[in-house]
Amino acid sequence: ETGVTQTPRHLVMGMTNKKSLKCEQHLGHNAMYWYKQSAKKPLELMFVYSLEERVENNSVPSRFSPECPNSSHLFLHLHTLQPEDSALYLCASSQDGTASYGYTFGSGTRLTVV
Amino acid sequence: QKEVEQNSGPLSVPEGAIASLNCTYSDRVSQSFFWYRQYSGKSPELIMSIYSNGDKEDGRFTAQLNKASQYVSLLIRDSQPSDSATYLCAVNSGNTPLVFGKGTRLSVIA
Numbered sequence: 001e002t003g004v005t006q007t008p009r010h011l012v013m014g015m016t017n018k019k020s021l022k023c024e025q026h027l028g029h030n031a032m033y034w035y036k037q038s039a040k041k042p043l044e045l046m047f048v049y050s051l052e053e054r055v056e057n058n059s060v061p062s063r064f065s066p067e068c069p070n071s072s073h074l075f076l077h078l079h080t081l082q083p084e085d086s087a088l089y090l091c092a093s094s095q096d097g098t099a100s101y102g103y104t105f106g107s108g109t110r111l112t113v114v
Numbered sequence: 115q116k117e118v119e120q121n122s123g124p125l126s127v128p129e130g131a132i133a134s135l136n137c138t139y140s141d142r143v144s145q146s147f148f149w150y151r152q153y154s155g156k157s158p159e160l161i162m163s164i165y166s167n168g169d170k171e172d173g174r175f176t177a178q179l180n181k182a183s184q185y186v187s188l189l190i191r192d193s194q195p196s197d198s199a200t201y202l203c204a205v206n207s208g209n210t211p212l213v214f215g216k217g218t219r220l221s222v223i224a
Contacts, residue, residue, distance in 0.1 A: 042215070
Protein backbone atom coordinates (compact mmCIF):
# COMPACT_ATOMS: atom_id res chain seq x y z
CA GLU A 1 0.00 0.00 0.00
CA THR A 2 1.20 3.48 -0.79
CA GLY A 3 -0.06 6.98 -0.09
CA VAL A 4 -3.09 7.52 2.10
CA THR A 5 -5.66 4.74 2.37
CA GLN A 6 -9.18 5.23 3.67
CA THR A 7 -11.71 2.56 4.51
CA PRO A 8 -14.49 1.97 3.92
CA ARG A 9 -15.02 3.71 0.57
CA HIS A 10 -18.77 3.84 1.09
CA LEU A 11 -20.81 3.63 4.28
CA VAL A 12 -24.54 3.74 4.89
CA MET A 13 -25.58 3.95 8.51
CA GLY A 14 -28.68 4.57 10.53
CA MET A 15 -28.92 7.42 12.98
CA THR A 16 -28.58 5.06 15.94
CA ASN A 17 -25.56 3.17 14.64
CA LYS A 18 -21.95 3.43 15.69
CA LYS A 19 -19.30 3.13 13.03
CA SER A 20 -15.68 4.11 12.50
CA LEU A 21 -13.75 5.48 9.54
CA LYS A 22 -10.14 4.45 9.20
CA CYS A 23 -7.23 6.24 7.59
CA GLU A 24 -3.70 4.96 7.18
CA GLN A 25 -0.77 6.80 5.64
CA HIS A 26 2.37 5.12 4.31
CA LEU A 27 4.33 8.32 3.64
CA GLY A 28 6.15 8.78 6.93
CA HIS A 29 4.20 11.98 7.56
CA ASN A 30 3.74 13.42 11.04
CA ALA A 31 0.43 15.25 10.71
CA MET A 32 -3.01 13.96 9.78
CA TYR A 33 -6.33 15.67 9.18
CA TRP A 34 -10.04 14.96 8.84
CA TYR A 35 -12.09 17.06 6.44
CA LYS A 36 -15.78 17.01 5.60
CA GLN A 37 -17.01 17.90 2.14
CA SER A 38 -20.75 18.21 1.64
CA ALA A 39 -22.32 18.40 -1.81
CA LYS A 40 -21.42 21.62 -3.61
CA LYS A 41 -19.73 23.00 -0.47
CA PRO A 42 -16.09 23.74 0.29
CA LEU A 43 -13.83 21.59 2.39
CA GLU A 44 -14.47 21.88 6.11
CA LEU A 45 -11.57 21.16 8.47
CA MET A 46 -12.67 18.94 11.35
CA PHE A 47 -9.60 17.75 13.24
CA VAL A 48 -5.83 18.10 13.08
CA TYR A 49 -3.29 15.79 14.67
CA SER A 50 0.42 16.51 14.75
CA LEU A 51 2.74 13.87 16.18
CA GLU A 52 -0.37 12.08 17.48
CA GLU A 53 -1.49 15.09 19.50
CA ARG A 54 -4.73 16.81 18.62
CA VAL A 55 -3.84 20.40 17.80
CA GLU A 56 -7.11 21.63 16.42
CA ASN A 57 -10.76 20.77 16.86
CA ASN A 58 -12.75 22.98 14.57
CA SER A 59 -15.97 23.16 16.65
CA VAL A 60 -17.10 19.72 15.54
CA PRO A 61 -20.13 18.14 17.25
CA SER A 62 -19.30 15.50 19.84
CA ARG A 63 -21.00 12.80 17.76
CA PHE A 64 -17.72 12.81 15.82
CA SER A 65 -14.82 11.49 17.88
CA PRO A 66 -11.29 11.26 16.45
CA GLU A 67 -8.54 8.91 17.53
CA CYS A 68 -4.89 8.92 16.51
CA PRO A 69 -3.08 5.95 18.09
CA ASN A 70 0.15 6.61 16.15
CA SER A 71 1.43 8.85 13.38
CA SER A 72 0.31 6.43 10.66
CA HIS A 73 -3.27 5.81 11.71
CA LEU A 74 -6.28 8.04 12.21
CA PHE A 75 -9.83 7.07 13.03
CA LEU A 76 -13.10 8.95 13.09
CA HIS A 77 -15.66 7.33 15.36
CA LEU A 78 -19.27 8.11 14.51
CA HIS A 79 -22.36 7.76 16.69
CA THR A 80 -25.95 9.03 16.59
CA LEU A 81 -25.34 10.94 13.38
CA GLN A 82 -27.90 13.10 11.61
CA PRO A 83 -28.89 13.00 7.93
CA GLU A 84 -27.08 16.33 7.41
CA ASP A 85 -23.85 14.56 8.32
CA SER A 86 -24.02 12.73 4.99
CA ALA A 87 -20.93 13.83 3.08
CA LEU A 88 -17.57 12.83 1.71
CA TYR A 89 -15.10 12.47 4.59
CA LEU A 90 -11.52 13.00 3.58
CA CYS A 91 -8.37 12.13 5.43
CA ALA A 92 -5.14 13.91 4.58
CA SER A 93 -1.56 13.85 5.77
CA SER A 94 1.37 16.24 5.59
CA GLN A 95 5.06 15.98 6.39
CA ASP A 96 4.56 18.03 9.52
CA GLY A 97 2.06 20.36 11.11
CA THR A 98 3.19 23.31 9.02
CA ALA A 99 1.95 21.61 5.83
CA SER A 100 4.64 23.52 3.93
CA TYR A 101 4.59 20.92 1.18
CA GLY A 102 0.85 20.50 1.04
CA TYR A 103 -1.36 17.56 1.81
CA THR A 104 -1.83 14.12 0.37
CA PHE A 105 -5.48 13.13 0.48
CA GLY A 106 -6.97 9.70 0.79
CA SER A 107 -9.71 8.61 -1.58
CA GLY A 108 -12.40 9.47 0.93
CA THR A 109 -15.36 7.73 2.55
CA ARG A 110 -18.77 8.53 1.11
CA LEU A 111 -21.08 8.50 4.15
CA THR A 112 -24.85 8.35 3.91
CA VAL A 113 -26.91 8.65 7.09
CA VAL A 114 -30.44 7.30 6.79
CA GLN B 115 -9.46 35.39 9.47
CA LYS B 116 -7.31 33.96 6.71
CA GLU B 117 -9.22 33.75 3.45
CA VAL B 118 -8.67 32.32 0.01
CA GLU B 119 -11.01 33.53 -2.71
CA GLN B 120 -11.81 31.84 -5.99
CA ASN B 121 -14.48 32.42 -8.60
CA SER B 122 -16.79 29.43 -8.28
CA GLY B 123 -17.49 29.31 -12.03
CA PRO B 124 -18.35 27.36 -13.98
CA LEU B 125 -15.59 28.43 -16.29
CA SER B 126 -16.26 27.06 -19.74
CA VAL B 127 -13.51 26.90 -22.35
CA PRO B 128 -13.38 25.15 -25.73
CA GLU B 129 -11.09 22.19 -26.22
CA GLY B 130 -7.57 23.32 -27.10
CA ALA B 131 -7.92 26.74 -25.48
CA ILE B 132 -6.08 28.09 -22.44
CA ALA B 133 -7.98 27.91 -19.16
CA SER B 134 -7.03 30.55 -16.62
CA LEU B 135 -7.95 30.02 -12.98
CA ASN B 136 -7.35 32.71 -10.38
CA CYS B 137 -7.05 32.83 -6.62
CA THR B 138 -6.45 35.64 -4.13
CA TYR B 139 -5.46 35.30 -0.50
CA SER B 140 -5.61 37.58 2.50
CA ASP B 141 -2.62 36.58 4.65
CA ARG B 142 0.47 38.50 3.54
CA VAL B 143 2.84 36.08 5.26
CA SER B 144 1.62 33.11 3.23
CA GLN B 145 4.53 31.00 2.09
CA SER B 146 3.35 28.01 0.08
CA PHE B 147 0.67 27.78 -2.55
CA PHE B 148 -1.01 24.75 -4.06
CA TRP B 149 -3.46 23.81 -6.76
CA TYR B 150 -5.55 20.68 -6.33
CA ARG B 151 -7.78 19.09 -8.96
CA GLN B 152 -10.92 17.33 -7.79
CA TYR B 153 -13.05 15.26 -10.11
CA SER B 154 -16.70 14.87 -9.16
CA GLY B 155 -17.08 12.38 -6.32
CA LYS B 156 -13.33 11.95 -5.95
CA SER B 157 -10.72 13.32 -3.56
CA PRO B 158 -8.47 16.30 -4.30
CA GLU B 159 -5.21 15.58 -6.09
CA LEU B 160 -2.21 17.88 -5.86
CA ILE B 161 -1.20 19.07 -9.31
CA MET B 162 1.01 22.11 -8.70
CA SER B 163 2.86 23.77 -5.85
CA ILE B 164 4.65 27.13 -5.98
CA TYR B 165 6.74 28.88 -3.37
CA SER B 166 8.35 31.94 -4.99
CA ASN B 167 7.22 34.76 -7.23
CA GLY B 168 7.05 34.05 -10.93
CA ASP B 169 5.98 31.15 -13.08
CA LYS B 170 6.37 27.43 -12.61
CA GLU B 171 5.64 25.13 -15.51
CA ASP B 172 4.82 21.42 -15.46
CA GLY B 173 3.63 20.02 -18.75
CA ARG B 174 0.45 21.79 -19.80
CA PHE B 175 0.12 23.46 -16.39
CA THR B 176 1.69 26.76 -15.33
CA ALA B 177 1.31 28.23 -11.86
CA GLN B 178 1.93 31.94 -11.42
CA LEU B 179 2.54 33.66 -8.10
CA ASN B 180 2.57 37.36 -7.29
CA LYS B 181 3.05 37.87 -3.55
CA ALA B 182 2.90 41.66 -3.77
CA SER B 183 -0.59 41.46 -5.26
CA GLN B 184 -1.49 38.37 -3.21
CA TYR B 185 -2.69 36.28 -6.08
CA VAL B 186 -1.85 32.94 -7.56
CA SER B 187 -3.13 31.57 -10.83
CA LEU B 188 -3.16 28.32 -12.77
CA LEU B 189 -3.01 28.21 -16.55
CA ILE B 190 -3.94 25.05 -18.41
CA ARG B 191 -2.76 25.04 -22.01
CA ASP B 192 -4.39 22.95 -24.73
CA SER B 193 -7.33 22.21 -22.44
CA GLN B 194 -8.86 18.76 -22.78
CA PRO B 195 -12.30 17.47 -21.76
CA SER B 196 -10.47 15.36 -19.16
CA ASP B 197 -9.39 18.60 -17.47
CA SER B 198 -13.04 19.24 -16.54
CA ALA B 199 -13.02 19.25 -12.75
CA THR B 200 -13.08 21.56 -9.76
CA TYR B 201 -9.75 23.25 -9.05
CA LEU B 202 -8.98 24.13 -5.45
CA CYS B 203 -6.47 26.77 -4.46
CA ALA B 204 -4.79 26.21 -1.08
CA VAL B 205 -2.47 28.48 0.86
CA ASN B 206 -0.10 27.76 3.72
CA SER B 207 0.88 30.47 6.21
CA GLY B 208 3.22 28.54 8.45
CA ASN B 209 2.17 26.59 11.51
CA THR B 210 -1.48 26.22 10.55
CA PRO B 211 -3.53 23.89 8.38
CA LEU B 212 -3.89 24.77 4.72
CA VAL B 213 -6.60 27.29 3.92
CA PHE B 214 -8.64 26.22 0.90
CA GLY B 215 -10.69 28.26 -1.48
CA LYS B 216 -14.16 27.10 -2.46
CA GLY B 217 -12.89 25.93 -5.83
CA THR B 218 -13.51 26.86 -9.45
CA ARG B 219 -15.44 24.44 -11.60
CA LEU B 220 -13.87 24.13 -15.05
CA SER B 221 -15.75 22.70 -18.00
CA VAL B 222 -13.84 22.01 -21.22
CA ILE B 223 -16.20 21.72 -24.15
CA ALA B 224 -15.27 19.30 -26.95
